[in-house]
Amino acid sequence: MKNVVTAIIVSTFTLASSLGLAHGRYILPTHTVLSTNGVESIGLISSISNDVYHPDLPLGDNGKGTVPKDLEPMFRSLKSILLQPDGVKVEGPPWQSFSRFSAADLTLEKAGTYRLSLMQPDTAMTTFKHSDGSPGRVFGSNAKLPEGAKGIVYRMVSSRVETFISKNSPNRLALKPVGGGLELGGATHPNDLFVDELVNFSLTYDGQPLSAKTQVHLVREGTRHRNQRNEIKVKTDEFGRFSLSFPESGFYLLEAEVEFEGDENDPIDFYHYSLYVTLEVFPQ
Amino acid sequence: MKYFFCWSFLLLSAQVFSAQKMTVQFEIPVLDVNPYHRPYVAVWIEDAERRGVESLSVWYEGDKWLKDMRQWWRKLGRTKAGAYDGVTGATQRPARYQISWNGTRWNKTQTEKIAVEPGEYFVNIEVAREAGGRDFLRQKISWRNGQPQKFVLNGKVELGSVQIHVE
Numbered sequence: 386m387k388n389v390v391t392a393i394i395v396s397t398f399t400l401a402s403s404l405g406l407a408h409g410r411y412i413l414p415t416h417t418v419l420s421t422n423g424v425e426s427i428g429l430i431s432s433i434s435n436d437v438y439h440p441d442l443p444l445g446d447n448g449k450g451t452v453p454k455d456l457e458p459m460f461r462s463l464k465s466i467l468l469q470p471d472g473v474k475v476e477g478p479p480w481q482s483f484s485r486f487s488a489a490d491l492t493l494e495k496a497g498t499y500r501l502s503l504m505q506p507d508t509a510m511t512t513f514k515h516s517d518g519s520p521g522r523v524f525g526s527n528a529k530l531p532e533g534a535k536g537i538v539y540r541m542v543s544s545r546v547e548t549f550i551s552k553n554s555p556n557r558l559a560l561k562p563v564g565g566g567l568e569l570g571g572a573t574h575p576n577d578l579f580v581d582e583l584v585n586f587s588l589t590y591d592g593q594p595l596s597a598k599t600q601v602h603l604v605r606e607g608t609r610h611r612n613q614r615n616e617i618k619v620k621t622d623e624f625g626r627f628s629l630s631f632p633e634s635g636f637y638l639l640e641a642e643v644e645f646e647g648d649e650n651d652p653i654d655f656y657h658y659s660l661y662v663t664l665e666v667f668p669q
Numbered sequence: 670m671k672y673f674f675c676w677s678f679l680l681l682s683a684q685v686f687s688a689q690k691m692t693v694q695f696e697i698p699v700l701d702v703n704p705y706h707r708p709y710v711a712v713w714i715e716d717a718e719r720r721g722v723e724s725l726s727v728w729y730e731g732d733k734w735l736k737d738m739r740q741w742w743r744k745l746g747r748t749k750a751g752a753y754d755g756v757t758g759a760t761q762r763p764a765r766y767q768i769s770w771n772g773t774r775w776n777k778t779q780t781e782k783i784a785v786e787p788g789e790y791f792v793n794i795e796v797a798r799e800a801g802g803r804d805f806l807r808q809k810i811s812w813r814n815g816q817p818q819k820f821v822l823n824g825k826v827e828l829g830s831v832q833i834h835v836e
Binding site: 418419420421422423425551553554555577579667669 | 732733734735736739740742743746747748750805
């Protein structure tokens with residue numbers, strides 16, 4: 386179904402055009418590193434926003450919040466998932482939507498590393514041009530297109546929004562790829578990031594090293610209060626690996642996306658997977 | 670024969686332990702700030718690759734804030750819980766303090782102290798104060814017989830002068 390052979394070619398020429406398909410998304414935890422032998426809770430904010438860690442729209446709801454109407458269908462398919470330090474997957478915390486962000490609490494009982502995700506499973510998205518040439522897009526597999534629509538592209542989009550939290554000694558069971566789109570892995574633990582140290586990460590796609598060389602973007606928090614985004618851009622190698630060092634401390638949003646062409650008999654033209662990971666970097 | 674072996678081992682290890690000594694003198698300065706909380710302090714040893722070797726002193730009040738000594742926490746605190754139990758203490762008022770090390774570390778199973786291999790090590794001192802700042806100093810030392818060394822470092826705010834003697 387997914388033509389991986391063409392992945393390399395497709396990803397190189399679609400990356401530029403497809404970046405911007407979706408707004409940025411993130412989960413921002415109050416803490417990523419905790420020291421306690423007791424039970425501790427952390428607070429979480431999630432948002433759909435192009436400004437890094439300045440929330441704009443909510444992401445996720447438990448049925449009790451205020452949900453913008455056009456986000457309702459997406460929120461219904463959104464899954465809150467928690468991978469615990471023992472590697473066991475459980476339902477994540479219930480997010481509640483407010484006008485500009487969603488919020489949740491997470492209680493950490495076990496020691497080790499947790500991976501928290503907001504997963505949007507495959508969602509049909511059709512982009513087109515109106516008869517007057519202006520761009521349009523509709524969601525859903527039976528979405529109605531306006532009359533005279535041209536340049537119709539059928540996509541399945543899927544996104545994974547994550548962060549990592551460690552209580553006491555970090556471990557790696559929750560870091561193992563679970564499959565389903567893009568995931569972050571590699572030699573460096575995501576809860577052991579310090580300024581000016583070499584970080585070795587890697588991306589997997591459906592649990593396997595991502596072979597399509599892909600651009601990874603990292604943006605430090607606080608974009609609203611500076612004039613340039615100052616993105617760090619790194620390209621993965623043929624095994625999905627990439628290395629970098631962080632010039633400043635703070636929260637960073639890592640973004641990556643890939644697009645694979647559907648084969649000839651597939652009604653879907655492209656499968657699009659995006660990954661958003663919040664990382665916390667400490668000063669020396 | 671068995672007894673002889675044990676005794677000779679003890680003598681040998683005692684010799685290694687007493688062959689060298691390091692002292693760290695450091696100053697917790699008086700700060701004219703309100704509120705003032707006594708700082709958390711960690712002094713520890715890392716090897717040449719900056720892996721944690723041994724905690725020499727850990728002053729704190731509650732484990733929730735141990736993570737604020739973030740270099741110590743990542744190198745020894747979070748991975749070697751229990752290995753620093755013997756060197757913890759309450760936070761202290763501003764004054765000069767001295768801590769010494771005889772070149773030993775816990776073995777892997779934390780059942781006995783063993784002498785470290787001769788070589789290069791880092792002495793680390795980290796100070797973090799609630800509602801205040803953080804200072805972190807690191808000095809490379811050579812841990813070999815017959816190499817006396819002296820270093821003087823200066824903290825920025827939370828830590829005054831630091832003197833390290835190896836003899």
